[in-house]
Amino acid sequence: MPQLHDLAATRLAVSTVIFALRPDHTGQPVLWTPLVRRTREPYRGLWALPGGWLPPNEELEAASARTLRATTGLAPKYLEQLYTFGEVDRSPDARVVSVVYWALVQSDEAARATAGPNVRWVPADTPPELAFDHDRIVEYALWRLRTKVEYTEIAHAFLGETFTLAELREVYEAVLQRRLDPANFRRAMVASGRLRETGERVAGAPHRPPKLYRYDTAALASEGREPFLRERPAS
Amino acid sequence: MPQLHDLAATRLAVSTVIFALRPDHTGQPVLWTPLVRRTREPYRGLWALPGGWLPPNEELEAASARTLRATTGLAPKYLEQLYTFGEVDRSPDARVVSVVYWALVQSDEAARATAGPNVRWVPADTPPELAFDHDRIVEYALWRLRTKVEYTEIAHAFLGETFTLAELREVYEAVLQRRLDPANFRRAMVASGRLRETGERVAGAPHRPPKLYRYDTAALASEGREPFLRERPAS
Numbered sequence: 001m002p003q004l005h006d007l008a009a010t011r012l013a014v015s016t017v018i019f020a021l022r023p024d025h026t027g028q029p030v031l032w033t034p035l036v037r038r039t040r041e042p043y044r045g046l047w048a049l050p051g052g053w054l055p056p057n058e059e060l061e062a063a064s065a066r067t068l069r070a071t072t073g074l075a076p077k078y079l080e081q082l083y084t085f086g087e088v089d090r091s092p093d094a095r096v097v098s099v100v101y102w103a104l105v106q107s108d109e110a111a112r113a114t115a116g117p118n119v120r121w122v123p124a125d126t127p128p129e130l131a132f133d134h135d136r137i138v139e140y141a142l143w144r145l146r147t148k149v150e151y152t153e154i155a156h157a158f159l160g161e162t163f164t165l166a167e168l169r170e171v172y173e174a175v176l177q178r179r180l181d182p183a184n185f186r187r188a189m190v191a192s193g194r195l196r197e198t199g200e201r202v203a204g205a206p207h208r209p210p211k212l213y214r215y216d217t218a219a220l221a222s223e224g225r226e227p228f229l230r231e232r233p234a235s
Numbered sequence: 236m237p238q239l240h241d242l243a244a245t246r247l248a249v250s251t252v253i254f255a256l257r258p259d260h261t262g263q264p265v266l267w268t269p270l271v272r273r274t275r276e277p278y279r280g281l282w283a284l285p286g287g288w289l290p291p292n293e294e295l296e297a298a299s300a301r302t303l304r305a306t307t308g309l310a311p312k313y314l315e316q317l318y319t320f321g322e323v324d325r326s327p328d329a330r331v332v333s334v335v336y337w338a339l340v341q342s343d344e345a346a347r348a349t350a351g352p353n354v355r356w357v358p359a360d361t362p363p364e365l366a367f368d369h370d371r372i373v374e375y376a377l378w379r380l381r382t383k384v385e386y387t388e389i390a391h392a393f394l395g396e397t398f399t400l401a402e403l404r405e406v407y408e409a410v411l412q413r414r415l416d417p418a419n420f421r422r423a424m425v426a427s428g429r430l431r432e433t434g435e436r437v438a439g440a441p442h443r444p445p446k447l448y449r450y451d452t453a454a455l456a457s458e459g460r461e462p463f464l465r466e467r468p469a470s
């Protein structure tokens with residue numbers, strides 16, 4: 001049975017993976033994630049996920065939101081717990097168990113995020129060398145996103161309330177990293193029963209402006225949404 | 236910024252939710268879960284999930300497996316991380332963050348589990364009063380199981396390598412808590428492409444013995460299995 005002074009040797013941290021869609025160097029939208037440069041050892045100077053220690057009186061999700069806001073200025077509408085990484089040797093100095101949250105933000109929110117020498121957005125699939133096991137964490141978050149986009153409204157988080165089918169397809173293409181046939185995509189989306197036409201069309205577009213859609217919240221509500229996924233007030 | 240002596244006030248625990256199918260008082264299979272009676276404060280005398288503190292040199296999953304084996308004698312083929320519960324006030328004495336694992340075991344393994352005054356299997360949907368927030372943890376695990384059974388081979392974990400369609404339907408009925416039409420169920424399972432006929436039939440059955448099926452592992456492999464879900468050696 002471990003003694004209490006042994007238990008105190010293990011420290012708890014919270015980190016956050018944020019994804020947003022932004023154009024790559026060819027103008028094609030791909031997944032980006034913000035990183036923060038470490039200013040202390042270990043791994044001083046390397047890039048890492050936004051995060052920090054868990055204070056004893058702060059909820060896990062609140063710690064994720066606070067450290068994210070402090071470093072990047074981002075305040076996603078919701079954060080979801082991703083996974084807890086606790087390998088014995090993942091940090092060189094001490095046993096650190098990290099509870100990781102993740103969220104998706106819209107491109108305009110990402111564009112308003114803090115910029116500076118110690119914050120940098122990178123393409124999520126090709127990050128620079130990362131501190132600790134953060135490369136593995138980003139990889140796992142990408143896997144989860146790619147699995148989840150197939151059966152949830154997760155693409156919604158990247159878009160506004162209303163969107164065109166072309167915009168929605170662009171989200172799927174960026175997440176799944178493959179081209180989708182526009183006609184097949186349209187058929188699959190209409191057949192899913194998740195989309196509703198808003199009756200509006202894109203304003204200011206040339207002749208035959210594309211239709212605007214929104215997600216059918218009633219259809220989505222029946223899909224067994226994560227019960228601990230709370231909407232967070234915007235701040 | 237919290238100081239290190241503050242961080243040491245937070246303790247890490249690991250708990251495990253195990254589900255098995257066993258008959259209820261009417262003989263109908265339902266989900267059961269094993270509980271352990273607490274022999275120390277807080278909540279002394281109440282029932283709780285198997286678990287314990289995380290020693291600094293033990294992996295999270297190994298701590299789950301060890302505490303589970305020590306209390307119930309169970310050694311599931313795999314454990315999967317479920318969720319980390321860390322509410323500030325979930326334990327009366329200290330801040331305790333619990334990383335929770337879960338697994339499914341087959342009925343014969345459940346039947347071989349340790350029995351004794353301090354271990355008790357209870358129907359998972361109607362547990363007795365539980366220590367800490369363990370009722371919420373069991374509820375969340377049930378929600379995850381019920382969501383997951385719709386799109387993964389999770390039912391497999393309750394059955395042997397081969398099974399009849401009636402046995403598989405019984406698993407779905409117990410997990411989803413509703414009756415399924417046998418003909419519709421058969422059609423949906425065949426259409427899923429996940430099952431293969433073994434060519435064998437149930438031995439010793441009267442005339443027209445039912446066919447035995449197995450899961451098609453190639454079809455399942457393409458379904459985006461949880462990358463951190465490792466097969467554990469039987470012990």
